[in-house]
Amino acid sequence: MVLKIFNTMGMKKEDFIPLREGEVRIYACGPTVYDFIHIGNARAFVVADTIRRYLEHRGFKVFFISNITDIDDKMIKRSQETGLSIQQLGEIFSDAYFEDIAALNIKKPDVSPRATQHIPEMIEVIRKLMEAGYAYQVDGDVYFDVSRFEDYGKLSGNKTEALEMGARIEVNPKKRNPADFALWKARKEGEPGWHSPWGEGRPGWHIECSTMAMKYLGETFDIHMGGKDLIFPHHENEIAQAEALTGKTFARYWIHNEWLTVEGQKMSKSLGNFITVKDALKICSPQVLRFFLISAHYRSPIDFNRESLKLAEANLERINSAMERLQGLRERANRTSEEENLLSEVRDARSKFEEAMDDDFNTPLAIAAIFNAVKAINSYADKNAEIEALTKREVYETVKDLMGILGINIETRREEYAEEKTTIINELINLIIDVRQEMRRRKEWKISDEIRERLQKIGLTIEDSPQGTRWKLKKIQDLNKFSKHF
Numbered sequence: 001m002v003l004k005i006f007n008t009m010g011m012k013k014e015d016f017i018p019l020r021e022g023e024v025r026i027y028a029c030g031p032t033v034y035d036f037i038h039i040g041n042a043r044a045f046v047v048a049d050t051i052r053r054y055l056e057h058r059g060f061k062v063f064f065i066s067n068i069t070d071i072d073d074k075m076i077k078r079s080q081e082t083g084l085s086i087q088q089l090g091e092i093f094s095d096a097y098f099e100d101i102a103a104l105n106i107k108k109p110d111v112s113p114r115a116t117q118h119i120p121e122m123i124e125v126i127r128k129l130m131e132a133g134y135a136y137q138v139d140g141d142v143y144f145d146v147s148r149f150e151d152y153g154k155l156s157g158n159k160t161e162a163l164e165m166g167a168r169i170e171v172n173p174k175k176r177n178p179a180d181f182a183l184w185k186a187r188k189e190g191e192p193g194w195h196s197p198w199g200e201g202r203p204g205w206h207i208e209c210s211t212m213a214m215k216y217l218g219e220t221f222d223i224h225m226g227g228k229d230l231i232f233p234h235h236e237n238e239i240a241q242a243e244a245l246t247g248k249t250f251a252r253y254w255i256h257n258e259w260l261t262v263e264g265q266k267m268s269k270s271l272g273n274f275i276t277v278k279d280a281l282k283i284c285s286p287q288v289l290r291f292f293l294i295s296a297h298y299r300s301p302i303d304f305n306r307e308s309l310k311l312a313e314a315n316l317e318r319i320n321s322a323m324e325r326l327q328g329l330r331e332r333a334n335r336t337s338e339e340e341n342l343l344s345e346v347r348d349a350r351s352k353f354e355e356a357m358d359d360d361f362n363t364p365l366a367i368a369a370i371f372n373a374v375k376a377i378n379s380y381a382d383k384n385a386e387i388e389a390l391t392k393r394e395v396y397e398t399v400k401d402l403m404g405i406l407g408i409n410i411e412t413r414r415e416e417y418a419e420e421k422t423t424i425i426n427e428l429i430n431l432i433i434d435v436r437q438e439m440r441r442r443k444e445w446k447i448s449d450e451i452r453e454r455l456q457k458i459g460l461t462i463e464d465s466p467q468g469t470r471w472k473l474k475k476i477q478d479l480n481k482f483s484k485h486f
């Protein structure tokens, strides 16, 4: 089966054929680190991560870049409001960003380039655009001349004529066309600035992404991702800058996720419904938040509210408890027709999952396939107390694997217990050894020898030496966690 991706460029599903066989190069717009990331950002990052994980599952070697915007208008405004330097803000909120994505089980990008560390490269791109006649300078600002780039508007459908007609509110008299946008902004009083051929200033937001994408992924790469709100002007402008410079296609597939609303309304600071990931994690676990975010197809809107979170939580619990039931089944050596049926249902669920994900990453259908497996597990466990060992393992591993592609780890209480049990056993052994040590100190040789012999019988060897007592499990050599010195 071929993987199909809905390409915003052209607005239709296309077969996905990477530029280099077996390799996928992705750029996903990252956060502006002036505040904590909100759940709308989280949706974009979780969608990108799920797509990345699925491509990896399909055997592609994925190279994933997501930038950190640490200089732009928002950074400057927040710095002036808080009295923190731009650098301090950047450090605080990029740390918070990495913390949040780790909580959501989002894999770290292969590179997270920071805008402020790529200023010379950006200046070079702007210089070349000016040389080629695509940009002009006015009083230390540099603008991109959209009228010079014929394809302007090909991603968003916003053609320059329409923009000009609708741009009566535009008040910047320095621009030749109202739709022109800044590549470089002259430094204003109280703002940070870098040296450039046009005087002190800073790059525009759009040139940051074009430059860093091309630096790490080449002039043409496979997939560019981001929220729908970035299509215009951000991505339109990224294309104009990059393609004017190289004459080549910039990104081959454009993937954009839909809006996330909060109780039916667009999230905004003025409405007071602005929810950060940290806020959300006060009312639900990161697993539930992630499961909620992928429960809708990425091209459908999704609404964050108590009911939808509750539903995500209940659904996740259903999967985990079926896995727990499966683990609780006693193992036997022979396979019956019951196992054959279960296996065929679960294998079918795997192919349905893959079919759904191959069809433009249809996560709700993929989750429905997992529920088919859950249903089969439950009906097996309703009728049987035992299961053939290999079947049990295959069923368990399949569900675990499919959930892992969605970035969700299976959590069963049994697994928690297993860890607790290990700790308890470890502590019990320590306790017995301590008691025996005390007996030896009191020269109660009879009791201390008896303890050693009885431990020996259950496979635990004790060696006394002048340095103290060592113990090891004779039967299970690989349980390294048990070998401890006293």
Ligand SMILES: [Zn+2]
Pocket: 028, 029, 030, 209, 234
């Ligand atoms: Zn970007």
